[in-house]
Amino acid sequence: MAAGNWDQYQALNNGTGQVEWPQGPMTLGKNERATWLEAWVMQESTGASQRTVQRVFGTPMRWNTVGIPPGWIQGTFEAGPALGVALLTSRDSAKKTDDFYWWIDVVEVI
Numbered sequence: 001m002a003a004g005n006w007d008q009y010q011a012l013n014n015g016t017g018q019v020e021w022p023q024g025p026m027t028l029g030k031n032e033r034a035t036w037l038e039a040w041v042m043q044e045s046t047g048a049s050q051r052t053v054q055r056v057f058g059t060p061m062r063w064n065t066v067g068i069p070p071g072w073i074q075g076t077f078e079a080g081p082a083l084g085v086a087l088l089t090s091r092d093s094a095k096k097t098d099d100f101y102w103w104i105d106v107v108e109v110i
Contacts (some may be wrong), residue, residue, distance in 0.1 A: 012078070018050060037057075041082050042083045044082075048074060051070060053065075078109070082108075086102065087101070
C-alpha cells in the first residue's frame with residue numbers, strides 16, 4: 001500500500017511566484033508502481049494556488065515534479081506557510097488492480 005508526504009520546505013521561485021518544484025517522500029508496496037500524481041499547493045495568506053501533474057517516476061521512494069511546469073496557477077506565492085495536497089494512483093502488478101491514495105501536509109514555502 002502506497003503512502004506519501006510533502007517535504008516540509010518547498011522552494012519559491014521569486015521571479016515567477018510559483019512553488020518550484022513540489023516534491024516529497026513516497027513509499028510503494030512490493031508490487032506497486034506509481035502511475036500518476038497530482039500535486040496542489042494552496043496559500044491562504046496570498047490566495048495563490050497551483051497544480052502540477054507527474055506521470056513519469058524515475059526516483060524510487062520519492063515523488064518529484066522537477067522540470068514539470070504547473071499545469072495551472074492562480075496568484076503569486078510568498079514565503080510562508082501553505083497547504084500541500086497530493087493524489088496518487090498506482091498499479092499493483094500482483095493483484096492486477098489500480099489503487100488511489102491522497103495525503104495533505106502543511107508546508108513552508110521558502
